[in-house]
Amino acid sequence: MTLPPCYRPDDEEPADPSRRSFMIGSAVATAGLIVTPLLGEAARKDAAATQQADPNAIPVTLDVNGKVHTLKLDPRTTLLDALREHLDITGTKKGCDQGACGACTVIVDGRRINSCLTLAAMNSGKKIVTVEGLANEGRLQTIQAAFIRRDGFQCGYCTSGQLCSAVALIREGHTRSDVEIREWMSGNVCRCGCYMGIVEAVRESI
Amino acid sequence: MNPFDFVREHEIPAAVKSGAREGAKFIAGGTNVVDLLKCDVERPTHLVDINALPLGKIETVSGGVKIGSMVRMSDLAANSHIIQNFPAISQALLVSASPQIRNMASIGGNLMQRTRCPYFRELTWTPCNKRNPGSRCSAIEGENRLHAVLGTSDACIATHPSDLAVAVAALDGVLTLRGPAGERKVNAVDFHLLPGNTPHLEHNLKHGEIIESIFIPDAAYAKRSAYLKIRDRAAYEFALASAAVGLDISGDTIRSARIAFGGVGTKPWRAKFAEAALVGQRPTPNIFRAAAEAEMKSAKSYGQNAFKIEFMKRTLVRALTDLTGGAA
Numbered sequence: 450m451t452l453p454p455c456y457r458p459d460d461e462e463p464a465d466p467s468r469r470s471f472m473i474g475s476a477v478a479t480a481g482l483i484v485t486p487l488l489g490e491a492a493r494k495d496a497a498a499t500q501q502a503d504p505n506a507i508p509v510t511l512d513v514n515g516k517v518h519t520l521k522l523d524p525r526t527t528l529l530d531a532l533r534e535h536l537d538i539t540g541t542k543k544g545c546d547q548g549a550c551g552a553c554t555v556i557v558d559g560r561r562i563n564s565c566l567t568l569a570a571m572n573s574g575k576k577i578v579t580v581e582g583l584a585n586e587g588r589l590q591t592i593q594a595a596f597i598r599r600d601g602f603q604c605g606y607c608t609s610g611q612l613c614s615a616v617a618l619i620r621e622g623h624t625r626s627d628v629e630i631r632e633w634m635s636g637n638v639c640r641c642g643c644y645m646g647i648v649e650a651v652r653e654s655i
Numbered sequence: 656m657n658p659f660d661f662v663r664e665h666e667i668p669a670a671v672k673s674g675a676r677e678g679a680k681f682i683a684g685g686t687n688v689v690d691l692l693k694c695d696v697e698r699p700t701h702l703v704d705i706n707a708l709p710l711g712k713i714e715t716v717s718g719g720v721k722i723g724s725m726v727r728m729s730d731l732a733a734n735s736h737i738i739q740n741f742p743a744i745s746q747a748l749l750v751s752a753s754p755q756i757r758n759m760a761s762i763g764g765n766l767m768q769r770t771r772c773p774y775f776r777e778l779t780w781t782p783c784n785k786r787n788p789g790s791r792c793s794a795i796e797g798e799n800r801l802h803a804v805l806g807t808s809d810a811c812i813a814t815h816p817s818d819l820a821v822a823v824a825a826l827d828g829v830l831t832l833r834g835p836a837g838e839r840k841v842n843a844v845d846f847h848l849l850p851g852n853t854p855h856l857e858h859n860l861k862h863g864e865i866i867e868s869i870f871i872p873d874a875a876y877a878k879r880s881a882y883l884k885i886r887d888r889a890a891y892e893f894a895l896a897s898a899a900v901g902l903d904i905s906g907d908t909i910r911s912a913r914i915a916f917g918g919v920g921t922k923p924w925r926a927k928f929a930e931a932a933l934v935g936q937r938p939t940p941n942i943f944r945a946a947a948e949a950e951m952k953s954a955k956s957y958g959q960n961a962f963k964i965e966f967m968k969r970t971l972v973r974a975l976t977d978l979t980g981g982a983a
Contacts, residue, residue, distance in 0.1 A: 505658060507660075507661055524661035548753075548756060551753065561754060561755050562755050562759045563755045563759065565689075566685050567685045568661070568685065568689060571663075571682070571704055573663075614755065623754075635890035635891040636756065636891060637753075
């Protein structure tokens with residue numbers, strides 16, 4: 450089994466850096482033909498099929514990372530599920546799905562929020578920035594590079610939420626000490642325990 | 656999640672009309688409602704989004720400050736007039752939830768949030784009188800370390816989770832409500848209800864009514880106020896015990912006191928006995944302790960939460976000590 454090369458900020462971009470496509474590729478390779486329910490792919494198609502037939506579906510316009518999407522959604526759809534399952538913008542992660550972990554953090558109209566605790570319909574017309582919107586023309590934002598440099602993650606599942614939260618935190622200015630950074634990053638849990646690296650990365654990016 | 660239809664209202668009369676329909680529920684920040692929709696504890700058939708209502712202002716008015724119910728927790732906490740004149744309000748908000756949730760949650764919704772009792776939120780296997788009247792309280796004989804010791808009944812011992820509501824109760828807040836029958840005002844201390852035999856009735860808000868604003872009167876005790884919250888971890892956690900305290904001290908005598916407790920009561924707990932024990936006294940450690948004893952006389956333990964009785968007393972003593980510059 451060949452391991453993917455370790456990605457460092459100075460390296461060239463890997464041909465396809467998406468962990469999701471790597472996972473799908475690996476799953477196909479591992480599971481052979483039995484790969485139908487792949488990582489929400491089928492669920493997303495189901496959701497798409499349902500929404501067309503759903504008489505309760507309502508029009509929702511989501512401006513995500515500068516691109517406007519017009520959708521018809523079941524009103525029960527959270528912003529998180531709209532991003533992941535309907536728009537295939539999967540950088541934002543579902544952790545606890547009840548506002549306790551912060552993995553789903555996105556920036557809406559300049560403010561960080563938990564996308565699992567708001568309905569997509571409540572965010573119609575607002576400007577949403579996800580982790581995919583942080584880098585500028587392929588160049589990582591300062592905080593993203595600092596996370597890599599400072600080992601601000603291990604498994605990476607919480608990282609997109611940590612990054613969105615950190616970007617907003619730096620803008621808010623609650624970064625006058627490590628204690629303050631910790632308190633104002635407390636809405637983002639990292640179960641690998643990379644808090645030292647996260648605080649250092651934020652401090653370096655102020 | 657139960658199916659519902661969704662409408663966003665922009666004007667108060669239209670919102671009240673939408674909200675008065677059978678099965679309708681208002682949603683503001685969503686931080687509690689969306690969670691309870693997912694748990695199936697809340698099962699509305701119509702959801703009315705009131706975030707666009709013109710209730711987002713913090714205004715200094717004659718005799719106090721008027722806070723629109725759609726103001727977000729983070730904005731109220733950071734407001735300089737609030738920090739200067741009502742520090743307990745700002746402090747209570749800053750120790751609530753997380754920065755993300757404070758950016759979302761509204762002030763009105765914060766007062767309306769429902770208990771975090773795990774039996775209330777877990778409907779697949781546990782009885783709960785609040786969720787299913789008459790089914791029994793699972794916490795009384797169950798895991799109740801986090802439950803209330805004040806204002807409890809044989810039907811319910813769930814705590815009210817809000818920190819803000821504790822500070823608002825202490826500082827004599829007054830709510831303006833609006834519904835199909837017009838406007839009315841309710842004192843914050845009368846807004847939340849004791850469980851008694853009807854723990855499913857939690858507040859003094861009729862179906863279709865919304866909270867429009869919260870008024871907090873200017874006062875010396877409001878200006879000299881603070882909020883102390885003690886919890887299992889240092890951040891992002893509900894209170895084991897908390898105290899909102901405000902003192903008006905003239906010379907070395909306490910002229911008036913405002914005190915409310917969180918984390919220990921079935922509603923935001925205005926501590927009238929503690930207040931009475933302080934008025935006319937010098938602020939000393941003995942008097943602070945006596946005030947705490949006076950209020951906690953009626954406290955009742957349910958086993959695991961027995962520690963909260965002494966814990967609350969010490970929390971109050973520390974809050975008052977800090978507020979008086981360590982005089983105690």
